[in-house]
Amino acid sequence: MLRLKISGGISLSYKVEIKRLPGNEDIVLPQKMSDLASGFDLYAAVAEPLTLNPGERVLVPTGFAIAMPAELEAQIRPRSGLAFKHGITALNSPGTIDADYRGEIKVLLINHGKEAFIIQRNERISQMVFQIVPQIQLEEVEELSDTVRGTGGFGHTGK
Numbered sequence: 001m002l003r004l005k006i007s008g009g010i011s012l013s014y015k016v017e018i019k020r021l022p023g024n025e026d027i028v029l030p031q032k033m034s035d036l037a038s039g040f041d042l043y044a045a046v047a048e049p050l051t052l053n054p055g056e057r058v059l060v061p062t063g064f065a066i067a068m069p070a071e072l073e074a075q076i077r078p079r080s081g082l083a084f085k086h087g088i089t090a091l092n093s094p095g096t097i098d099a100d101y102r103g104e105i106k107v108l109l110i111n112h113g114k115e116a117f118i119i120q121r122n123e124r125i126s127q128m129v130f131q132i133v134p135q136i137q138l139e140e141v142e143e144l145s146d147t148v149r150g151t152g153g154f155g156h157t158g159k
């Protein structure tokens with residue numbers, strides 16, 4: 001079997017502080033489920049099992065807050081397994097966690113499936129991916145620079 005070993009590029013490393021919120025001593029903190037997973041799985045900190053009926057949405061607590069370096073953001077993304085098997089996804093996907101947010105991280109789930117889905121305490125419900133956010137200064141101008149594409153979009157290159 002051919003095994004490709006890919007390495008190289010720039011490797012960045014950041015420390016992110018995480019604080020467990022009161023009453024959540026038993027909640028599993030975000031975990032990477034494999035060495036190179038890009039997301040940390042998030043665990044539901046619901047007090048009681050929570051039933052999400054078809055078409056319903058709910059804000060699920062995670063029991064923790066974070067403080068990350070200013071150049072980062074975190075995205076809350078669905079787990080594909082829950083989406084595929086049960087139609088459970090993050091409604092605002094990807095959810096945006098701002099670097100200056102110190103409140104509890106919450107996950108906005110919606111049930112697009114045909115059956116009720118029960119969320120248990122400490123069940124993995126979504127994943128959190130950290131990204132670098134460039135610092136941008138928006139500058140208002142009268143004219144934008146020309147391009148071949150111009151204003152074409154929304155499928156103008158064909159199907």
Ligand SMILES: O=c1ccn([C@H]2C[C@H](O)[C@@H](COP(=O)(O)OP(=O)(O)OP(=O)(O)O)O2)c(=O)[nH]1
Pocket residue numbers: 076092094095096097098099101104105106107108
């Ligand atoms: O899935 C999410 C999305 C957001 N947040 C928290 C962190 C984020 O920094 C804050 C605000 O999110 P966002 O900017 O998406 O919401 P908004 O409707 O614009 O609220 P705000 O006016 O507070 O920015 O809410 C979560 O915990 N989970």
Ligand SMILES: [Mg+2]
Pocket residue numbers: none
């Ligand atoms: Mg906002």
